[in-house]
Amino acid sequence: MVGETVQGTVYGLIGTALAQGLLAALGFWIAGVPQALLLGSLTFVLSFLPVGPPLVWISVALWLLAQGAIGWGIFVILWGALLVSTIDNVLRPYLLARSNSLPLLGLLGFLGGLLAFGFIGIFLGPTLLAVAYSLFVEWHEAEAEDRRQATPRSPDTQ
Known part of the structure; x- marks a missing residue:
């Protein structure tokens, strides 16, 4: 699950x-x-x-405006603000959610990691959450197995 989460995060970043x-x-x-x-x-x-991305499209828009192409400068500003910069907010969570079996967990890890650790949290958040989830599942299964083994069996009556 951890490898799948890391792979999904990388694919989400590259795809976006x-x-x-x-x-x-x-x-x-x-x-x-x-x-x-x-x-x-x-x-x-x-x-x-x-x-x-805004560093590029704002620079291009300013260059167009300085060249006197006011309409095209405004077009690039709108194109960059409405399409280029917002596709990140739509596509990255979608790609991340499709990449693992627990989409909400991956999305929460992505957002929590980004808020807690900044840019590196994009990788750390989903990975740490996947590790914690895997540890919890293993612990829960071990506890259930211990309970099954500790339960006394009733003697066979013939």
Whole structure:
């Protein structure tokens, strides 16, 4: 269960980063920004940081506004705020929940880890919660087995 949780967390991070990078590249391409694919790749890399993607799309929007392309600058701001940055809040919990057999446990571990430990908590939270859950299940099964063995059997009457 622990390995499954860690794998799901990594897949969730990579899947979300890929979605953000692709959406950013598409928005930059629609706006006619040169090197849209390179900027989308930069968005992918920076999306592993909590404020990474806005650094890219805000910079691109400011560049467009400085070039006099007011409409395209506003488009990139809206595209980045409504699509690129919000897909993280929708896709990551979905991918994390699909990756393990206890989706609520994984989601709580993800959110709790993020709140308690920051960025590294994205990995630590689900992993620690999965370890604690596995230990609890093992302890509960051992207790049940001890009770079964301690229960005296009634003598056979013939």
